[in-house]
Amino acid sequence: GAVVSQHPSWVICKSGTSVKIECRSLDFQATTMFWYRQFPKQSLMLMATSNEGSKATYEQGVEKDKFLINHASLTLSTLTVTSAHPEDSSFYICSALGLAGDTGELFFGEGSRLTVL
């Protein structure tokens, strides 16, 4: 089946630094990817929709200047957490939309755990 890879799978950084997380679709092209955030023992909350070649669409309450999304190619979307703070510590999961004709299927990455000290 289709595979979506996230990198890094875990990262620890100092407060104030920026961290980039990559989401790659390995064997299909994804014009649309989604970024979710998951707090411990909670559900996944959609942060933004990443569209190849255009600006990301952010959900209400998500700071676009804080969470920069770049979808520069059909197989790669990146999420950059800028000036990270401890409250940004979370599990970030991406999903990529694979389209076959009129049918779409979502494939999830394995997630990236960010810890901000």
Next chain:
Amino acid sequence: GEDVEQSLFLSVREGDSSVINCTYTDSSSTYLYWYKQEPGAGLQLLTYIFSNMDMKQDQRLTVLLNKKDKHLSLRIADTQTGDSAIYFCADLMGDYKLSFGAGTTVTVRA
């Protein structure tokens, strides 16, 4: 998300059946999904059901959908220790966005 609700915990004996329940609010839902998440891992799609179906069976998994009551359930037959995980139901909103429930933690005891 607040549009999808699940019970938070389920404990089941190995070999018994597990039933995880979910309710949703969006009457225009087209697809409903069940995902499995093991500790520290991403989401694994288990199964999904189209809104015009009442039931879908896939090996040990049975999904029941009561569209009138907006109630979805996942039954796992012959539950094994490897089934211990968090199970999320999700509602497909427009533009392929998913609205997730809070997840049900299933613990399988010997």
